[in-house]
Amino acid sequence: MRKNGFDFIIDGMAYLAGVILLVMTFLVTGAAIMRYMGFRAPIWTLQHTEYGLLWMTFLGAAWLLREGGHIRIDTAISRLGAPSQRNVDIVNRACREIPQRAKPPLRVLSLLIFIPLVTLEANLML
Numbered sequence: 001m002r003k004n005g006f007d008f009i010i011d012g013m014a015y016l017a018g019v020i021l022l023v024m025t026f027l028v029t030g031a032a033i034m035r036y037m038g039f040r041a042p043i044w045t046l047q048h049t050e051y052g053l054l055w056m057t058f059l060g061a062a063w064l065l066r067e068g069g070h071i072r073i074d075t076a077i078s079r080l081g082a083p084s085q086r087n088v089d090i091v092n093r094a095c096r097e098i099p100q101r102a103k104p105p106l107r108v109l110s111l112l113i114f115i116p117l118v119t120l121e122a123n124l125m126l
Contacts, residue, residue, distance in 0.1 A: 016059050017056045029051075
């Protein structure tokens with residue numbers, strides 16, 4: 001598959017998510033070692049790891065979607081009727097395909113629409 005500029009942005013976001021995971025690993029490990037040695041761990045490690053989890057999720061989501069690695073839990077969708085399931089599937093496919101096939105300005109707009117839809121779908125699954 002030929003890569004374009006958008007693919008490089010998605011790959012960069014995935015690498016940044018990996019770096020954030022690595023930094024969080026060192027922060028949590030360092031804080032645990034400090035507590036074990038009797039010192040107080042820096043108070044900011046908890047806040048930084050919380051924000052790291054948030055950013056890591058959003059930065060890695062586009063790459064995971066492109067690779068088809070998302071886990072689909074259809075507890076809420078399976079309770080819908082067949083026409084409603086088909087409509088939800090159409091919306092999901094549109095959210096997945098539009099960012100990959102659209103021109104760059106529309107891709108940014110579709111990502112701005114995609115993030116709230118993913119949040120909505122995750123909340124429906126709970």
